[in-house]
Amino acid sequence: MELPASIHVERLHGTDAEAVLVLVLLTACETADTGRSDCELADVLEQWHQDGVELERDAWIARDAGGDAVGYAFVHGGRADVQVHPRARGVGLGTRLRKLVEERAAERGVRELVQVVRGGSRPADRQLERTGYVPIHHAWRMERPLDVAPASPHWPRGITERAFDGDGDGAAVLALLERSAARGPDGRPLALDRFHDEHLAVDRLDPELCVLAYRRDLLVGAAICETWDEVDGTIEQLAVDPRERSRGIGRALLLAAFERLRERGLNAAVLHAGADEAREPPLYAAAGMRPVWRQTSWRKHLF
Ligand SMILES: CC(C)(COP(=O)(O)OP(=O)(O)OC[C@H]1O[C@@H](n2cnc3c(N)ncnc32)[C@H](O)[C@@H]1OP(=O)(O)O)[C@@H](O)C(=O)NCCC(=O)NCCS
Numbered sequence: 001m002e003l004p005a006s007i008h009v010e011r012l013h014g015t016d017a018e019a020v021l022v023l024v025l026l027t028a029c030e031t032a033d034t035g036r037s038d039c040e041l042a043d044v045l046e047q048w049h050q051d052g053v054e055l056e057r058d059a060w061i062a063r064d065a066g067g068d069a070v071g072y073a074f075v076h077g078g079r080a081d082v083q084v085h086p087r088a089r090g091v092g093l094g095t096r097l098r099k100l101v102e103e104r105a106a107e108r109g110v111r112e113l114v115q116v117v118r119g120g121s122r123p124a125d126r127q128l129e130r131t132g133y134v135p136i137h138h139a140w141r142m143e144r145p146l147d148v149a150p151a152s153p154h155w156p157r158g159i160t161e162r163a164f165d166g167d168g169d170g171a172a173v174l175a176l177l178e179r180s181a182a183r184g185p186d187g188r189p190l191a192l193d194r195f196h197d198e199h200l201a202v203d204r205l206d207p208e209l210c211v212l213a214y215r216r217d218l219l220v221g222a223a224i225c226e227t228w229d230e231v232d233g234t235i236e237q238l239a240v241d242p243r244e245r246s247r248g249i250g251r252a253l254l255l256a257a258f259e260r261l262r263e264r265g266l267n268a269a270v271l272h273a274g275a276d277e278a279r280e281p282p283l284y285a286a287a288g289m290r291p292v293w294r295q296t297s298w299r300k301h302l303f
Pocket residue numbers: 180181182183184236237238239240241244245246247248249250251252271272273274281282283284
């Protein structure tokens with residue numbers, strides 16, 4: 001399909017003006033695909049400033065006749081990000097950008113390329129499926145409204161719920177996440193030092209919202225929760241010691257977390273869940289959480 005003459009695809013140079021254009025575009029795409037966006041300029045710059053990125057060869061921007069960004073593509077380290085503005089979809093721009101990232105990845109010797117489609121966009125998913133990609137991972141934003149009180153948590157015998165108390169608990173939570181082989185919603189192992197800095201550091205942690213489960217003096221489960229506004233509370237991580245699984249501790253942690261978020265006056269509990277299968281994990285649905293959107297990671301063998 002020929003691109004309309006009004007759309008021009010150019011290489012990116014990394015100027016501040018381009019960063020702002022890309023941010024506006026990503027915000028429009030994310031809002032159209034998921035109903036909200038928390039994309040910031042820092043996220044764009046972080047992507048561009050990764051080690052080994054050669055921006056002029058790894059990124060493209062598509063502009064319309066008025067100079068606004070209607071497309072963006074970036075490829076690095078075996079992952080590609082292709083975004084097309086909702087008003088420029090269906091004219092072949094996604095195909096053009098996909099070919100550019102695939103060519104660049106192959107030129108760099110990348111054998112497997114991964115792309116993520118947010119919001120369960122059927123045209124985008126279908127295009128990747130048609131062009132040789134296979135789905136390898138799924139993630140959902142799950143929400144539970146807190147207007148109705150949750151059932152009380154039922155803790156298995158010998159397990160006690162405790163509040164987060166002092167620095168020692170932060171180290172115990174990190175050790176639990178390590179024992180649990182905790183993964184992010186994207187399926188990749190959790191970067192523990194980053195998780196500490198972003199969620200457990202004293203200036204970030206909201207101890208009253210977190211739930212810890214102990215067997216005697218051993219931490220065996222944790223729900224690490226936080227809130228950034230007056231509306232949503234996020235369960236950032238839920239983890240249970242591998243030796244204590246399938247006894248209901250995960251469910252009890254979720255219910256106790258809902259209770260705390262509700263007491264804080266928040267409207268909804270949010271959790272980003274990941275799975276290799278296309279079905280959302282039943283634990284969350286059983287606790288009353290519903291998927292608001294999903295995203296799929298697709299992989300293609302380039303050669
Ligand atoms: C998810 C997890 C907290 C569940 O804890 P749990 O104490 O075993 O949970 P419960 O006993 O209340 O419920 C068990 C159910 O959880 C579900 N479950 C298993 N693994 C799961 C996973 N990775 N994600 C979501 N649900 C899962 C299953 O339906 C399971 O049912 P089964 O025992 O009949 O197979 C635990 O498996 C874990 O710590 N996983 C590693 C960390 C992680 O991936 N956390 C999710 C990111 S937020």
